[in-house]
Amino acid sequence: MKESNGKMYSLEEILGKPLIISSDKKTRIYGLDIKGREIEISAYAESESRKGYFHKVEIEYLPASMYLINGSCTCESFQYYGMPCKHMLKVRNIYLKNKNKINKY
Ligand SMILES: [Zn+2]
Numbered sequence: 116m117k118e119s120n121g122k123m124y125s126l127e128e129i130l131g132k133p134l135i136i137s138s139d140k141k142t143r144i145y146g147l148d149i150k151g152r153e154i155e156i157s158a159y160a161e162s163e164s165r166k167g168y169f170h171k172v173e174i175e176y177l178p179a180s181m182y183l184i185n186g187s188c189t190c191e192s193f194q195y196y197g198m199p200c201k202h203m204l205k206v207r208n209i210y211l212k213n214k215n216k217i218n219k220y
Contacts, residue, residue: 122171123168123170124170124171125168125169129143129159131145132145133145134147135210135217141160142158142159142206143160144157144206145159152178152179154176154178156174156175156176157172158206159171160188160190160206162190170202171187171189172189173187183207188202188203190202
């Protein structure tokens with residue numbers, strides 16, 4: 116996946132209307148695509164060190180197993196370790212919490 120470049124985005128730079136905003140406003144889901152058994156989600160998660168700036172997060176996961184099968188995040192942790200970071204897990208959790216509001220399938 117692309118855009119794993121350490122970049123952060125201010126809200127003004129993020130285009131489109133979020134499908135879901137977490138109650139703490141730190142996680143915002145913008146895109147959702149269901150491909151067979153996989154779900155692809157694109158989202159932004161607020162940086163903890165730089166308030167008001169967001170990392171771009173993309174995940175693919177299998178709802179049946181809860182496993183993340185692919186993804187990326189522009190945060191330093193993901194850049195460094197290449198492992199699912201807290202932002203990726205948060206995006207999945209926020210999606211799970213709110214999916215009934217947006218799934219019309
Ligand atoms: Zn991250």
